[in-house]
Amino acid sequence: MKQIEVQILQQSYLLACPEGQEARLLDAVERVDTAMTQIRDTGKVRARDRIAVLAALNLAFEVADRETAAAQAAHAQPAEVLASAPQESAGEERLSQLLLRLDEALGDDGRVS
Template sequence: MKQMEVTIMGQSYLLGCPEGGEAALTAAVAQVDREMSAIRDAGKVKARERIAVLAALNLAYQLADVPREVAAPAPSVSSPEVDTLIKRLDEALGHDGQLL
């Protein structure tokens, strides 16, 4: 697994990425950054953790709103990879709080 350094809302994160998944991860990071920045720039929410939760909910709602026949199939990700990613995000959030 390759590691990529990305920036979301001015904060750097080191993320694991499967070989060949760099473009998809870069696009996902850009989408999350746009969503979080828009929430922050609206000025009503200041805490990074709350901004992240609201951005996640907005993106999940947008994804759920896509008709199933148009939506791309979800990539298969093993549970240990998901657990590792969540742990890394929790560590990166540090003082801002736990992701899940």
């Protein structure tokens, strides 16, 4: 198993990686870093652990949306596939709602109230 040093939100991590999977790992690191950076840059969330949780939730929503779209595509006619594809604005709206709900649930100290 190979070890790769990466940067996520300007912090170094040493990750184990199966041989031949370096590109996939680096792609995953890029996705996580981008998601966390976008959340941090909104200015609403500063705690690294809260940023990580929000990024994980956002990525999980993206995976779920893709799985739902793929399942619908497998059972839909070609014209229905285009109509049922998830919209980017809907994902952004879900993120905004999720951020609001998380901020309501967590106090200023980052703990559930």
